[in-house]
Amino acid sequence: MMLPSTLVVALLLGASPSLALWPQPRQITTGTTPLKLASGFSIKVTGIKNVPSDLTAAISRSKGQLTSDNLQPLVVDRGASSKGAVKSAKSLKSLSVSLLPTAGPVKSISEEAVLPFESRREGYTLVIPADGSDATLKANSTLGLLRGLTTFGQIWYQLDDSQFTLTAPFNVVDSPAYPYRGLMLDTARNFFPVSDIKRTLDAMSWVKINTFHWHVVDSQSFPLVVPGFTVLSEKAAYNAQSVYSPADVHDIVSYAAARGIDVIAEIDTPGHTSAISKAFPEHIACPEASPWAQFANEPPAGQLRVASAQTTKFTASLLTAAAGLFTSSYFGTGGDEINANCYAKDAPTQADLSAQGKTFEQALDTFTQATHTALKAVGKTPVVWEEMVLDHPVTLVNNNTLVLVWISQDNVAAVTAKGHRVIHASNDYFYLDCGGGGWVGQNVLGNSWCDPFKTWQKSYSFNPVANLTADQAKLILGGQHLLWTEQSSPSNLDSAVWPRAATSAEVFWSGPGGDVGKALPRLHDLSYRLVQRGIRAISLQPQWCALRPGACDLNA
């Protein structure tokens, strides 16, 4: 029996505040029967010949977490009063994992994870009977099975040597509201070792985030080793150790894919490219020009000479070479914050424009068509920032181009009105770096440009289809949190990202409209579980409050 999810979840939260699935499944019913995992509990794949190795590995990881999580229930007695119930509970001996008859040819998780968004299959059904008979997980894809395993892993709490739930049976029918649920990390302002990225990918997969938007290079540094362009990272990485070699990229991409995550890399163009001047000065206008504020939104200034045929060719080659490192169907070409003054003061650009009889906007159009055409030739769909649609209406040669709306969610209407597919990335809801004060030097009372700090409550309250027509709403692919790293480094990566990024993961998986009061106990639960798994998620409240759902509410 499946009730509408909103009703069911509302009932459940009243009855069982410790039920802590995140993101909330779109349809779920639970009961009130205690159940524990048998000591020899197993997860068995049935009906699949040649089980993909990444599914086997995912099952092994999931099984390991069942005992390594050691998460006590977030209630005052941490579960002690359930001792009798757990002792006499039925034991679940096995979870049976299988593909549905409608699944078609078996693909690995890694293959499913990088399909175009419209083909991505992440749904699953999970049934856990209360009587100890086998639980079943079914899906149309190995990727869906991975999502179900993740849900299964959030059900169990620790008490003494048992992993238990008090709310069997479970009937879950789940699938995402939006196909794109992402997290962006900037690895150019400050560098992040591969281990930090992999730990972040782990945490992403635990909340069913399926896209790592990797803003890998920028004006400050160029850590990506691109075959044929290795001089870039040699001259413009912070140092020889602060680079991502092709082997590192392969490692990250495979690690992500095996966890159901598509890695969409971005080489921002034509702005945010000062670093390229260290290796190819001929292609960059206004490199490190001073005062920087006249030439760029932040130091150092420098933009690709879009009016130059040589620079256009160079950029197209660089993008295709970089895109070749990734298995994704998508590749980010940027397009934000183009500074007009930089080009106005650049003699070669002015000479090129004059010789070609073009305006800057016409040159930018030619440049963008060239780079996007080159990407199309290697099977990649571009991802651009909103300025490429709203401020510089270039010709987007690929109808499927994804547009990141970051300046304001109010701009989504205009982008979708033009028929473009949108990824929500509004700074006002999703920028993880806001609110830490200004980072520019010699600025005593400087604020962060995007003050205030974006709380988890703010992003959780986001409505992806606000002010959109039904047709416009269909163009929303999803959204993401973003971490620009002017003031972040490995020291505060986890604490800046977690658990806040989980709130967009739920908005775009479960759909909007969640209540922050009801979400908080589950978000506590997720945060404590993340900490148990080695992620430095911050505390949202004193532990006294975490153990007493509702007791620290505004009017409690």
Place this chain on the structure above:
Amino acid sequence: MMLPSTLVVALLLGASPSLALWPQPRQITTGTTPLKLASGFSIKVTGIKNVPSDLTAAISRSKGQLTSDNLQPLVVDRGASSKGAVKSAKSLKSLSVSLLPTAGPVKSISEEAVLPFESRREGYTLVIPADGSDATLKANSTLGLLRGLTTFGQIWYQLDDSQFTLTAPFNVVDSPAYPYRGLMLDTARNFFPVSDIKRTLDAMSWVKINTFHWHVVDSQSFPLVVPGFTVLSEKAAYNAQSVYSPADVHDIVSYAAARGIDVIAEIDTPGHTSAISKAFPEHIACPEASPWAQFANEPPAGQLRVASAQTTKFTASLLTAAAGLFTSSYFGTGGDEINANCYAKDAPTQADLSAQGKTFEQALDTFTQATHTALKAVGKTPVVWEEMVLDHPVTLVNNNTLVLVWISQDNVAAVTAKGHRVIHASNDYFYLDCGGGGWVGQNVLGNSWCDPFKTWQKSYSFNPVANLTADQAKLILGGQHLLWTEQSSPSNLDSAVWPRAATSAEVFWSGPGGDVGKALPRLHDLSYRLVQRGIRAISLQPQWCALRPGACDLNA
């Protein structure tokens, strides 16, 4: 030759932006000669019979850091262009450490660290010749020698296998502007294991912070195991592991003292005591009363029954028993945020007041005199929050009582006008927890009550004697950053505290008036060194900026 420090440092920052002592010594001259540490470099104590073991240990730690720091200079080439200069530099073979003839009987660092503030001796002189002849460190106390060793350890950068400086000779004559330079940590809203506290003590000592104000218990939990009152931690700690046993306290206190840090513990009274109701309900008014906002500034409500003779006696016994765990001459008795409604609605308190014919303020005065008299009897000077002077003018039986001013720095004038000694703790400059959004539940757009985030620039610009007369200024003992932990845990302890807490350390050691533009390169250097030493200090800027002092300034 000793020039006035401001002039000298200004010259130095122009000539040598990589000179990165923090806090800035009060008098320093440097040169332009490269110097490196000899491979067999040693630190020798001379002229002290029976060298205290904590001095020997401090020397050993300092010596270890010289090679383990591995900190490259924060310049674009990370020191590579200095290779020739370093190769041909003279080698420093030894640092000779000794007490001055005026030192008096030799005490250990640990003994010196807990003397009353007016007797604390932290000054030192450090001379490092440019010609390779022995460096000398002299002081009137082992505590001063520790401070000098800390300075010595910040001088050296790594290049290949050498530790070098480009700015020998060094002549440093240093001593603190203010005797109290602290950091407060709240271990009651969320618990912090001993290892987190010890790591924090390490970092504190590296910036010459000399006081750990340990706000150890509060309404949410009571993790301190107090002899004779162990039922408190048994019933009101978050769990049996989240406690500080007497052995843990001894460990923390000795660890701190050996690093020149006095541990001033606080048991906040009579407010912020809800946790006590778990073990001694008879002593607490309005325990966990609802709605909490009518009974306390945050949940859970609960205050000691100040009008009860039994509660007064209980409190005095508890405070003296707790104070007995610590070697400090000081002990915090709190006194902030007393809620009048809690007592107004508490029948036993009203009955007591009526029976005694006292007003609440008179009862509070009696209560406070009793607890402070009890502490005086065991040799402890109380530390109170400003309300005990300004809102509830109780009789302070100890003339040396320290008063923490937290509500506004504007209140310092009123507190000092009454002749009290002040510790600056203004939330508007020094609260490390502000700006992360509201933590109270069911509150979508809630702000942090002390918004915005307190930037390092803000605290660095603090003037301890603003609007004070010369006589009032003499009553300023120093100041501190503070971390209340509603939204902090071990996950973000380091990133919340460092490097921001270093800015008050410099204001109160070097004196106010520092320029944020000139401080930034040194603060970068400190932050990078902290990271090298295992502290998760956050990045203040993109590394591109850190390597180019001034290039990311507002008008650069």
